[in-house]
Amino acid sequence: MAELREHPDPEVPLIALRSVEGVNEPVFGREVNAAATAYLAGDSEPLRRLARVSAGAPSQPIEGAEWAGYLAYRCGDGSFPYDREADPAERLDQLERYYQRERPLAPYTPADLGLDVRNGLEFCVNWPTPRHSPVLPPDADLPDVPVMVVGGDFDTHPPASVRAAMRAFPGATFVRVPFGGHSLAWGPGRAGACVAAALRSFVTDHRVPRVRCTAENYCALGAFPRSLGEVAPVPAAGLDTGRRRVLAAAFATAADAVARRNPYNLLHGRLTDQPGLRGGRVGFGNGSITLDEAAFVPGVSVSGQITLTPAGDANASLSVRALGSPDGRAYRVELAWEAFLPHERPALSGTFDGASFKVPERQ
Template sequence: MDIRALVAAGLALSAALAPAVATAETSAGQTPARVTAIGASAGEARATAGAFVVAAHECARATARCDGTVSVPLNWSDPSSERIEVAFAWLPATGRATGRATGTVVANPGGPLPALPALPRVREALGPVLEQHNLLVVDPRGLGKSSPLRCPGLKLTEPDTIAACAARLGPRIGFYTADQAAHDLDAVRRALGAGPVTFYGNSYGTVYAQAYAARHPEGLAAAFLDSTTITSPGGYALWPMRSRPDLMGFVCERSRACRALPGGPGRTYARLVARLREHPDPEVPLLALRSVERMTEPVFGREANAAATAYLAGDPEPLRRLARVLKGAPAQPVEGPEWAGYLAYRCGDGAFPYDRDASPGERLAQLGRYHERERPLAPYTPADLGLDVRSGLEFCVNWPTPRHSPVLPPRAALPAMPVLVAGGDFDTQTPAEVARAMRAFPRATFVRVPFGTHSLAWGAGEAGECVRTMLRSFVTDHRVPRERCGAENYRAAGAFPRSLDEVEPVPAADLDAGPGAGPDAGPGAGPDVGLDVGRRRVLAAVYATAADAVARRNPYNLVHARLTTQPGLRGGQVAFGNGTIDLDRAAFVPGVAVSGRITLAPDGRATASLGVTEAGVPGGAAHRIELEWEAFTARERPALSGSFDGTRFEARERR
């Protein structure tokens, strides 16, 4: 884990370097802007935008994908200002030959990054909707193909390059913001002759959607907002710079095994951070621990609480295993000339714990006082994460924002159109925060996706498909669908056993005789089916080993999904194939070595054929165990069926 991952999460190093005055320029060498009407009101800008004459574009007559540009003012409050080009892709409805399109979808995938490269993903999310709906995707000004802002040598992890970039581009950067992009979008819509559109915004795309709704309500029919970025009371986009240990408590509360752990998640986690601060462990840097805390990875959610408890009890390996998998994980590159456009939006649209009109030095002082007072990173300190408040915790410290450009103007009356908002438990903003903020739309409906993360309609597994179905249904008729989606498919683990004696046997009361077990075996037969307490303990250990390996193939994993091999927790090796998991003397419980193959069906059914040996037993007790269960369910333990050395059994689920 390096600083690039932290930048992607909204925490980056900055420096107190005041930008110098320089001549405005872009890579395309456009004429420097005439920066006028900086204080123009949103109402004035909207009136000017409505009066701006937009010529019909030839793409309006297209029957297949048509890419084009529209010329717009840099400053929409001054129609005589410099012209810039805004690029778009127009995809007429594929079924248009059989009749007119029933509507148009405008989509923005977020970032703030170029939108056009994400067009295939947008089309996949909308699917069959595009048979009857046109699709419009616009690269926001300053990004991608829309008069991009560029600064050679720009690195978001080097504050001096940010200040130099702002100086290079000059005051015109104040117009590369969502309020101006909203007018651009409407200009493209009018040039194509499209009627009121349905806006599909994902992540930062929801910022553009809100800005457009506030300024061009006549152009909107409805909006679907996925993973919403909310605004501050002043109308600027919020970039939460905070730790979320509360999520560990949220996950733990739903698990009986986790609730049985001593201390409680909050206190345990604070103790762990303090321990690692006092006694650094190179295998568990605090920056990596913060990634484990986020719960966006099912393996982290399943094991973080138990691993933290184990570490404090002198068993570091479970936590080290979680941290180790983060090493070498790819991080989004955060350097290159094109990141200037990202900075313009993030800094121009954003609300931060300092005054927009303050100098970089004043901003740093305000930022430092905020962290001392509020401690948003608790139980971490900035120093724990390699951040120095004196150098800045936020790279926008060095990006000037002289123009008043809120995403939502104060007291803006948002249109009473249908708005469906989907948000997950593990997203940047909490479901409660998003639901409260979206009340600004008179007809907004918020739908919580339990255990959902970010970019829900792009997700894998049943949850992703469910949200895509919801999106398509809403776009089609602007009604809130009845179906509800969820990604909760695991329960947090309890203690990691350090010996076979610490493993709780499968309770006799849970056991039934399996098919062919004989006429005398019945429900609750327990030892009578041939499984005494010792065998039931081994059975529980073997299932725990198999479940631990299968958890690495949870369909919602991102980091663990890249694994091809991983050592067993207590020894041996696990290899991951296409629908198979091979265990080579893999040990989850010390002394219980498991070998064999687990097969995962597309529907989540797992079958395992395993050989087991026990250390410490003369000759090593050998067993043959067949297992079948439904993986990825929110159960303490799913129902199991199979055989133990040929004896058939069925074990009822434990909720």
């Protein structure tokens, strides 16, 4: 990201770029490295597409009693890079010196992100001086009772800090959730259901259950192809190399659209419509996706329907046109695969112009 900061794109605000770095959004985690590499090589559209979603995300303001409760927790119990016994003016001076010295937002500065250290960056700076009444005395011994601590790799409190905090509890067991984010106990998808079941079991039996919950359900893209020739052919028996490339491009287009419906997405899950990466449109409905000449690979346009079940079973019925194809006509492609797996390519089956194929997964 430091290289991107040195070569800024006028259409990608730095604050949007910093949001895109958050791999807790599966689409960002899947695409950000490949998009950054493409941008530095002169292909800006993949990164711009991510940034547009980040910059256009609707806010979710905290209001009323919820906001008051959050302030009391954050400002009363949080730790800050200033002396909480100092008056607000001195706190601001200390805060400004901290940002100049430590650069906690590096490679960005507060100004890069439209933030002002002295005006609203840290809203607790004016919070009243805390009373010295800790919930727990500093040297208190905590009871040796069963404690289950759940933490995700991409939570706001990463596993390392969670492990440090739980050392105070002699009977604590840490349950790590790979690729997990915040609020796992009531999160979506299989990971949320798994964590909720584990917590229910712990509350009932007072023992940490032997389960492995994971939110790892995607594989990072290696690159965004700039032409059909850059697409690796799908090893489908009975098809020549040209048609196997077209089949691979059709699947890449469908998989790109389906990735926007990953159950762990927050921002992309709200989309109802989005331009195709290289042209056309993609529409999102309840359990269905419509491709209208959507292009993920330059020169290959895909139209048709994709159905997607809550369990992640995807089926696509597509019409695919590829510039420079041997006969210049549209191909009929039927695809079936299990989406949201951490594989480079899942097991794939279907037909290409009526010829059946079945391709094993590639991890």
